[in-house]
Amino acid sequence: MLQKTKGVALNYIRYRETSIIARVYTEDFGLQSYLVNGVRSAKNKNNKIALFQPLTLLDMVVYYKEDRDLHRLSEVKTSYPFQSLPFEVAKTSMGLFVTEMLTKTLKEETGSPVLFRFLVESVLFLEEAQAHYENFHLAFLLKLTSFLGFSPEGAREFENQLREHSYPFLPDSETELALNGLIRYPYGTPAPLSRTARNELLDAVVAYYRIHVDSLGEIKSLPVLREVLS
Template identity: 55%
Template sequence: MLHKTRGIVINYIRYRETSIIVKVYTEKFGIQSFIENGVRSSKGKNKIALFQPLSLLDLVIYHDEKKDLHRISEIKAGFPFLTLPYEIHKSSIAMFLDEVLNKTLKEHTENEVLFDFLYHSLIFLDETEEHFENFHLIFLLKYAFFLGFSPQDAAEIVTQFKEFNITIPFDNDYQKLMNQLILADYQTPLLMNRGVRNHLLEVIIIFYQLHVEEFGEIKSLQVLREVLS
């Protein structure tokens, strides 16, 4: 049956000589996988650029609840990015966010509020011209709400770290900044140096590791730390 839906590309893997299997977070059906034939061929109807991670798409899809792999009938860019893939600071943040989403987006059901949050967060990152160096920190704290474990304040993080015997430094100065991040929106300018930002990111990632099974290591983290100096 044909359905119209928006989608956010999470990743793709090569399949056979010219095809891919692409994982998309859809507005109507949550995480879904699609096979796209011929996309890596010059003769393919659709171009591989449409399937780059975090691309925002308008889709018409064939969806069968009994199948794990679906097909795309029509596709076009829902919001063509102007800066996100090309500006190194933004692309490093995007690479990090995509890895987090790949580890955490699991549901195969509709969640319109979460989809809108992700969709409009990516548009904001593409369009904003300044004060986005803390975007990934604020994103993670807001996203944790949808995953069911957002901290109300820094004290809650401290309590949970004590319960699990986690000894990462998290003194009053760090806690004050964390509380500001929890209350911030993407446009809130919060001044902090590279070291402080990286440390707070490490605290948030450990918090995620406590709550998300098999969250593990973030491979893109080192690149992000180096770029956002």
Template identity: 55%
Template structure:
């Protein structure tokens, strides 16, 4: 059966000579995998650029709940990015966010609130021209709400660190800044040094690792630190 849905590309892998299998977080069905034939060929109906990570799509898809792999009938960009793939600071943040989503997006069901949060967060990052150096920190804290473990304040993080013996410094000054981040929106200008920002990011990542046993290492983290230095 054919369904209209928006989608956010998470990743793709090459399949055979000219095809790909692409993982897309869909508004209607959650995370789904699609096979797209011929996309790596000059004769393909759709361009590979449509399937770059974090691309925002309008789609008409064939969906069968009994299958793990689906097909796309129609597809187009719903919001062509102006800056996100091209400006190194933003693209580094985007690479980091995409790795986080790869590790944590597991739902195969509709979640309109989560989809809208992700969709509009990416649009904001693309459109904003200033005060986005803390975007990834605020994103992670807001995203944790949808994953079911959002901290109400820094004392909750401290409590869980003690419970799980997390060995990372998190003193009163960092806790104060974390409380500001928890309450902030993307446009809130919070001044902090590179070192403080990087440490707060490590604290949030450890907090995620407590809740995702297989969270593991974030490969894009070093690039993000260097670019935002």
């Protein structure tokens, strides 16, 4: 049955010689996998594979059947062409990191309009920001916890949970103040952190996720992100 929905592209894997399987978080159906044929063929002139780069915002017409794990697309186009996210190294690295974390933590296969709206608003902030986005990846993960069911009320609860699991996180007063801001305030709110403090907090946030997500595994984009932002 054909259905219209919106989506946020997460990633894709190659399938056979010319196709891909794309993972997309959709507004109406949650996390879905789509078989997209022919996009890696030399005869493909429209570069359709670019639509499935991390965080691309999509308008889609899909063939949806509730009992299937793999679906097909009838139509797909971007709803918001990017001008900065794929071309600025810091933004691209953040995008790869947050999409990897999303693929490891989002499990639901039913739509959540509130979560979808959060994802879209987050992507649009990163795309449009010209300043004060150096902490985006931290704020995104901390805010995402409220949708995953393990949101800390503030810095103290965050720190206490880490200590209970023997993670040595002892922030100074400025880092604790910044952490509270990242949890509670909108994107772009200044939260001054040194490069060292930002990397330490990044490791602490990933450790916090490991406490709550058993299958998190290795985060392959993490070393690249740390290097780019150092």
